[in-house]
Amino acid sequence: MDIGWYLVVSVLIFCIGAAGVLVRPNPMxxxxxxxxxLNAGNLALVAFSRMWGGDDGxxxxxxxxxxxxxxxxxxxxxxxxxxxxxxPVDVDELNELRG
Amino acid sequence: xxxxxxxxxxxxxxxxxTILIGFGYRRLGQASGWIASLAIALAFxxxxxxxxxxxxxxxxxxxxxxxxxNYDVSAGVDARLQVLVDPLSVFMCLVVSGVSTLIHIYSIxxxxxxxxxxxxxxxxxxxxxSMLLLVLAGNFxxxxxxxxxxxxxxxxxxxFWYRRSTATEAGIKxxxxxxxxDVGLVLGTFFxxxxxxxxxxxxxxAAAPHVFAHNSTDLVAGCLLLLVGAFxxxxxxxxxxxxxxxxxxxxxxxxxxxxxxxxTAGVYLIARMHPLFExxxxxxxxxxxxxxxxxxxxxxxxxxxxxxxxxxxYSTMSQIGYMIMGVSSGAYVGGLFxxxxxxxxxxxxxxxxxxxxxxxxxxxxxxxxxxxxxAMPFTFVCFILxxxxxxxxxxxxxxxxxxxxxxxxxxxxxxxxxxxxLGYAGALLTGVYxxxxxxxxxxxxxxxxxxxxxxxxLHHAESGFNxxxxxxxxxxxxxxxxxxxxxxxxxxxxxxxxxxxxxxLIGGAVEIPGVDDLITKFLRPAFxxxxxxxxxxxxxxxxxxxxxxxxxAIAGISxxxxxWIREPGASARLEQxxxxxxxxxxxxxxxxxxxxxxVVRPAQLTGRFAQTVLDGGLIAGGVTGSGTGIVRAASxxxxxxxxxxxxxxxxxxxxxxxxxxLYFLIAST
Numbered sequence: 001m002d003i004g005w006y007l008v009v010s011v012l013i014f015c016i017g018a019a020g021v022l023v024r025p026n027p028m029x030x031x032x033x034x035x036x037x038l039n040a041g042n043l044a045l046v047a048f049s050r051m052w053g054g055d056d057g058x059x060x061x062x063x064x065x066x067x068x069x070x071x072x073x074x075x076x077x078x079x080x081x082x083x084x085x086x087x088p089v090d091v092d093e094l095n096e097l098r099g
Numbered sequence: 100x101x102x103x104x105x106x107x108x109x110x111x112x113x114x115x116x117t118i119l120i121g122f123g124y125r126r127l128g129q130a131s132g133w134i135a136s137l138a139i140a141l142a143f144x145x146x147x148x149x150x151x152x153x154x155x156x157x158x159x160x161x162x163x164x165x166x167x168x169n170y171d172v173s174a175g176v177d178a179r180l181q182v183l184v185d186p187l188s189v190f191m192c193l194v195v196s197g198v199s200t201l202i203h204i205y206s207i208x209x210x211x212x213x214x215x216x217x218x219x220x221x222x223x224x225x226x227x228x229s230m231l232l233l234v235l236a237g238n239f240x241x242x243x244x245x246x247x248x249x250x251x252x253x254x255x256x257x258x259f260w261y262r263r264s265t266a267t268e269a270g271i272k273x274x275x276x277x278x279x280x281d282v283g284l285v286l287g288t289f290f291x292x293x294x295x296x297x298x299x300x301x302x303x304x305a306a307a308p309h310v311f312a313h314n315s316t317d318l319v320a321g322c323l324l325l326l327v328g329a330f331x332x333x334x335x336x337x338x339x340x341x342x343x344x345x346x347x348x349x350x351x352x353x354x355x356x357x358x359x360x361x362x363t364a365g366v367y368l369i370a371r372m373h374p375l376f377e378x379x380x381x382x383x384x385x386x387x388x389x390x391x392x393x394x395x396x397x398x399x400x401x402x403x404x405x406x407x408x409x410x411x412x413y414s415t416m417s418q419i420g421y422m423i424m425g426v427s428s429g430a431y432v433g434g435l436f437x438x439x440x441x442x443x444x445x446x447x448x449x450x451x452x453x454x455x456x457x458x459x460x461x462x463x464x465x466x467x468x469x470x471x472x473x474a475m476p477f478t479f480v481c482f483i484l485x486x487x488x489x490x491x492x493x494x495x496x497x498x499x500x501x502x503x504x505x506x507x508x509x510x511x512x513x514x515x516x517x518x519x520x521l522g523y524a525g526a527l528l529t530g531v532y533x534x535x536x537x538x539x540x541x542x543x544x545x546x547x548x549x550x551x552x553x554x555x556x557l558h559h560a561e562s563g564f565n566x567x568x569x570x571x572x573x574x575x576x577x578x579x580x581x582x583x584x585x586x587x588x589x590x591x592x593x594x595x596x597x598x599x600x601x602x603x604l605i606g607g608a609v610e611i612p613g614v615d616d617l618i619t620k621f622l623r624p625a626f627x628x629x630x631x632x633x634x635x636x637x638x639x640x641x642x643x644x645x646x647x648x649x650x651x652a653i654a655g656i657s658x659x660x661x662x663w664i665r666e667p668g669a670s671a672r673l674e675q676x677x678x679x680x681x682x683x684x685x686x687x688x689x690x691x692x693x694x695x696x697x698v699v700r701p702a703q704l705t706g707r708f709a710q711t712v713l714d715g716g717l718i719a720g721g722v723t724g725s726g727t728g729i730v731r732a733a734s735x736x737x738x739x740x741x742x743x744x745x746x747x748x749x750x751x752x753x754x755x756x757x758x759x760x761l762y763f764l765i766a767s768t
Contacts, residue, residue, distance in 0.1 A: 018753055021746070021749050022746050022749055022750055022753075023746070030745075091744070091745040091746065092744060092745075092746075094743075094745070095742070095743030095744055096743060097741060097743040098741055098742055098743030
């Protein structure tokens with residue numbers, strides 16, 4: 001099968017993820033969308049790896065999985081902390097960084 | 100034991116005393132006075148040890164130095180913790196520690212009821228340590244350290260009653276003028292060090308004749324700066340105004356610091372630096388002339404002052420004028436001999452004054468005192484002994500020492516004859532003001548306080564008050580204690596006064612011209628290279644001088660007797676006849692006003708100008724104002740980029756990364 005299709009799927013998933021990050025207000029959903037983006041990247045890596053016959057891409061994909069796991073831990077931790085402190089779980093409300 | 104070890108011991112005991120009392124003040128209480136006295140007594144014993152050990156050396160080997168450690172000996176600087184034990188420093192140590200011991204014992208009785216007793220004795224020990232460090236220092240570095248230390252100790256003790264506004268102001272004044280002297284001393288040291296490349300006294304004095312020509316500019320400048328230090332410390336014109344104000348401190352402090360020891364540091368400095376002053380003769384002449392001026396000005400002021408302690412303070416200034424004049428002209432023995440006898444009789448007079456002031460319930464004005472002769476017989480006798488010694492009556496100690504200086508001046512000739520004659524004029528004034536004080540305080544009808552005391556009851560003011568400005572005070576810490584202590588009822592006060600009284604009477608016997616000359620013989624090794632030391636009036640001339648001095652003293656006392664005893668009201672008539680002169684003298688020649696006009700006002704004006712125009716206008720307005728304005732405006736612009744919305748940041752990031760990726764894509768194809 002042509003590699004192009006794999007890449008099209010990857011780009012589609014990435015764009016869905018990016019759009020989700022941009023438009024959804026719920027941090028939980030944003031985390032999910034981030035996972036989508038990361039895994040879209042993984043798909044592309046694995047596809048390229050198969051195309052070239054090397055295994056660098058596979059290794060890279062594994063590392064991205066690890067990073068994603070870490071990121072989810074931190075992100076979920078933040079969300080739990082927000083919840084515990086009775087803060088709104090809505091990224092639009094959390095705008096204390098405004099200058 | 101090595102001779103220098105005694106030198107270190109002299110320093111050790113007062114230091115240990117300070118630390119012990121300073122840290123243990125909560126527990127010690129009344130014991131602190133005895134610990135302090137013991138520490139100084141041990142220092143005195145060590146000084147005697149040093150004396151005996153020094154006499155064991157042959158005459159040519161009596162200048163011993165010892166370094167405990169080096170601070171820094173490199174790059175041409177030799178900064179050592181070094182003492183110099185020679186006849187001069189041992190002489191000073193004996194006088195300082197001996198008189199200090201007696202004054203410590205006196206203080207035990209005097210300060211007994213004060214709440215700050217331990218603090219007082221810690222300060223007092225610290226002062227003695229500093230003074231001994233000053234006289235034992237073997238190089239300029241340690242001399243400067245000791246010099247600054249005594250200034251600090253003097254400040255602490257003048258402001259000892261720190262809730263009295265007058266006392267704190269006097270302390271600040273003394274400290275500021277003393278620091279001016281410190282600066283002079285440091286700068287003078289630089290001038291000399293630049294040429295001799297060594298800080299140690301031995302090296303400096305050995306090198307001085309080779310590197311400095313006679314009256315070379317740098318040396319004269321250096322010596323004049325040293326004189327600034329000496330004048331500030333010894334209260335010579337025009338840096339004398341702090342000394343009368345320093346009488347705000349407790350009376351034993353006035354006796355110790357402002358009569359017997361610290362104010363004589365300038366005399367010691369000039370005597371110690373004699374090899375330099377003998378090359379820089381211009382500077383030495385300046386010292387002699389200023390000393391002479393001071394002795395006349397101070398004596399004239401002392402005649403009209405009404406505050407008992409201030410009269411004695413001006414008398415101290417005047418007597419130190421004699422010493423400065425003496426040592427600057429080369430009468431080293433005379434100057435140092437007078438230093439010693441003056442320490443005896445002036446400390447005695449202050450102790451007596453403390454006793455009378457206590458009997459008056461803190462009042463210091465001579466206008467209020469009279470007729471204490473019967474009420475306080477012991478104090479009266481001590482005052483008479485001290486007063487006769489101060490006026491120079493034979494055979495009291497002051498008679499020998501003062502005329503030792505004046506005889507030398509007359510013998511040396513030239514300018515010094517004029518100074519000597521003026522010195523005799525000052526001696527006449529000395530007799531007048533001393534006995535004015537005694538006649539007013541002890542003779543005449545007893546004042547109410549004296550009458551109360553005659554009936555066996557010590558007068559107590561209903562509440563404490565400041566004798567300077569009459570403000571009411573309590574008796575808690577920071578103010579004088581509730582009890583007043585007179586000598587007649589305290590053996591700790593009687594013992595030192597009696598000892599000093601005997602010394603004031605017989606202290607002159609150590610240097611009778613043609614009989615023993617002990618001080619001359621003892622000090623000779625310290626002044627071995629001196630050109631001026633050898634000049635000495637013949638025994639016959641010395642005795643003629645002594646007889647003239649005695650006649651002048653009798654004349655002075657007689658004048659005082661006529662004015663204040665035989666013809667009551669004579670002094671008021673004199674005041675009326677020359678009101679301008681009286682006002683001029685009563686206002687102390689307007690020196691305070693002069694300094695205020697010349698130094699203080701311009702400094703305040705400059706300060707205000709700097710505050711409003713330079714700091715307020717230029718720095719705060721121009722530099723800081725425009726700087727903050729620019730930063731504030733710039734940050735306001737940049738701040739708008741920070742919205743706080745997560746999606747906004749995410750979108751920017753995606754756009755940014757997309758743009759970068761696009762750029763690389765386009766660039767690669």
